[in-house]
Amino acid sequence: MASQNSDDSSASILVKNPTIKFTKLFINGEFVDSISGKTFETIDPRTGEVIAKIAEGDKEDVDLAVKAARQAFDHGTWPRLPGSERGRIMMKFADLIEENAEELAALETIDGGKLFSMNKAMDIPQAASSLRYYAGAADKIHGEVLKMSRELHGYTLQEPIGVVGHIIPWNFPSIMFSLKVSPALAAGCTMVVKPAEQTPLTALFYAHLAKLAGIPNGVLNVVSGLGSTAGSAISSHMDIDAVSFTGSTEVGRKILQAAAASNLKVVSLELGGKSPLIIFDDADVDMAADLALFGILYNKGEICVASSRVYVQEGIYEELVKKLVEKAKAWVVGDPFDPKVQQGPQVDKKQFEKILSYIEHGKREGATLLTGGKPLGEKGYFIEPTIFAEVKEEMLITKDEIFGPVMALAKFKTIEEAIKRANNTRYGLAAGIVTKDLNVANTVSRSIRAGTIWINCYFAFDNDIPFGGYKMSGFGKDFGLEALHKYLQVKSVVTPLYNTPWL
């Protein structure tokens, strides 16, 4: 196995470490300490060492941020600007992100253990491109004029929903930041963002760039902190009109409860998944093996849509397994700054241990460990690409979201069986289908209860494709114009008509 944490890559850690410029909360256009004066440590998952101490916001800080956002919404310019002008400022924000791509990519790597090359080529440009997409949508928010059944004139106004709380995860800090913030900005909302405590660095940097771009004070506030304090304060705040969360299903439930118990704020949740990838007999085996492996190992398996359950039709099962194992063994784990490396460390110790414990479960429950199954190296949170075969539906590794490089592989006979097993989950985020047969593709697409279906591709995200879950994977969409509507509220306006020539 080429997976290793070599001395070479350790050396590059010293070379590439960016200076940390922003460690405080960003409230009302200023970087400030937390009221309590408390800080927390953000850790480099390659080494377990502290990168920086970050101001730890809690309820009082969230209150301040909400107050600033409330003021900016109720009395500020942002919702009162024409959409085209909000769009101009957002375009500028996107340009600034691109100009700082190198530094942002490095921050993302040291904070989250994500591949530097991928951050630079994908995550950071995607953050800019989401901003541009929604910048272009800011002047295209249409209400409707309605068809009345009597002499009335009726129309709808799409109004910004108000102050929004965004709670974002640590697996794609840049993309998630942009994905939440961009449509809300375009809609004319003001907001408080709480980045994950594991990865606060880029969000604070974005706050700085937002200010440079000309986003008025108070419109975008970033409060770094813990879920149990800052996150909880956001979800139960009486002055926040909507909260958008991406993270685990258990935390999503807490947020929904807090929202219900406080002011019944609108909630959108993008939660966990246990997404099936179904490979049919007619598939190109090489392509299918690549997709399956990429589907589970991309971003160290720390991705909510990971293809963590792979169902292979019996005709090509043996051949596919062989290829999968070969390819998994050739997969390079190591320092995420190394351009040859395909997989960095898990984000933190907690995740690392959780994944290893699931691997132990898998072994204990009787699944066949085809490859991997162990941590890698002495330092940091590296785990070998791991494949379990012959998994059963009732096994924990088949049911739970592991959020790591662990594939659960199973064999199926018929399309009906594949559909049934694929749907046998409380989640419904995504699914993949590999087949050349149009009818199979169409039937399975409609049968799987999940928010995204990828046919002969995987992770095919795009600005214009709405993304979100069925069942306990959440509700509400990110991406696309659907996401814009999460941050808009519909007002119907009605007035009588007299003597109208038509209705």
Place this chain on the structure above:
Amino acid sequence: MASRRMCSLLSHSLTSPTSSAALFSRGNIGRNIASPSRGISKYSTAAAIENPVDPPFEVKHTQLLINGQFVDAASGKSFPTLDPRTGDVIAHVAEGDAEDINRAVAAARKAFDEGPWPKMTAYERQRIVLRFADLIEKHNDELAALETWDSGKPYEQSAKVEVPMLTRLMRYYAGWADKIHGLTVPADGPYHVQTLHEPIGVVGQVTPWNFPLLMFAWKVGPALACGNTIVLKTAEQTPLSALFAANLLHEAGLPPGVLNVISGFGPTAGAPLASHMDVDKFAFTGSTKTGQVVHELASRSNLKPVTMELGGKSPFIVCEDADIDKAVELAHSALFFNQGQCCCAGSRTFVHERVYDEFVEKSKARALKRAVGDPFLKGIEQGPQVSNAQFEKILEYIKSGIESGATLESGGERLGNKGYYIKPTVFSNVKDDMLIAKDEIFGPVQSIFKYKDLDEVIRRANATLFGLAAGVFTENLDTANTLTRALRVGTVWVNCYNIFDAAIPVGGYKMSGHGREKGIYSLENYLQVKAVVTPLKNPAWL
């Protein structure tokens, strides 16, 4: 926003006229325009008209733009484009005809059929159009000067309203490129149905001379956003600014052949484009008469669909509860804006009898105050008409108005002895059957009509072949709603006029045209809808 500025710029420059007729020496217009203390009184002195300011830029592009290259006409012919302030030649411009149209269509065809334009990602197309917008911003003053020089419109209007609006429109359309959605469609049986919104192909477009750059944006913007390729024929009176802008678009990264620009005349260049068998779609803005010819040519050739934005005789209705001073100002700008050369011009001012006399008196006073003169000078509200032909035509209509018994309140003749300037003209006591009440004059001639009640004004306002726009001036919500629905026009402005935001669709009822430009509606002009149907085996739901 920019169009709101259009109104505010007008009213602003109107409310602060200075009494002295400032004399502007020839030379640096930047200096003149930069001196806010100077102003122009009504009917700028003959001196200013007789000694026009030298535009501070040179004409750079006079050839045809085909397949990314500036080239001479195949015939080698050229035509002069004239300065309407003097009738002097600005430049000789390559004169395209059928052969050049063929070359341009072939280039556009290749660029469409082989790419890369329609095959590029929408994001890449968007970035090119956004870069173009940035470049326009950078060359704002040069483009504005070119526009004023060629068309005679006030430089302040070109520089502060129209060129910024061009960038605004291009950014608007850039934002559409990645949001063009087909639908998945319900079926009555086990079928999977979807619609693809595909680019329509090679588009022929003909723009008018009254807003050369804005019409460029209205035409080119949506066609590019949807992934089409284009052959654009500009008006022979104003070929310059489109060539300059198209060059910037190529600088921004537009692949060759995607936008071809042919200068030339309607019968020799416009007609072969409209009847070309390889052009998939045609869009035209201009007179109703030409629109009819274009429609015929399109149907006689390959039945290409045609979008037309044609003439108008738009009513501006002042109700009895109106604030008279505001109504007078708005009605004045509704008609006189851009020398009266607007298809949406409020050319029939209907005034309720209770406020009629006061309205006429004040409209006359306002027209007499209008600052007419060299459009390069600061504070000028009205420049010369675009060409001698227009100038003569307008004077003919004025003559007809006088002969048919309308009361001439102001103007009625040319201004100065040089160029195509006409004094702001107001007729009162205009009757519905007079020629000036029926025809589109396209000049600075306001016609004021008296009416008694709402039903009457609705009937009279609708008694026209046209249906482009209308203005309604009232504080009464019910009156506003009644008029809004009763008027058979494509745009109703209530207590405002000439608001032309990027997202607001514009187009005509009746003989004012087909289709809508701007807004989401404009995309339909440049998209084909393809329905895709396939059976479903054992679907989980329908």
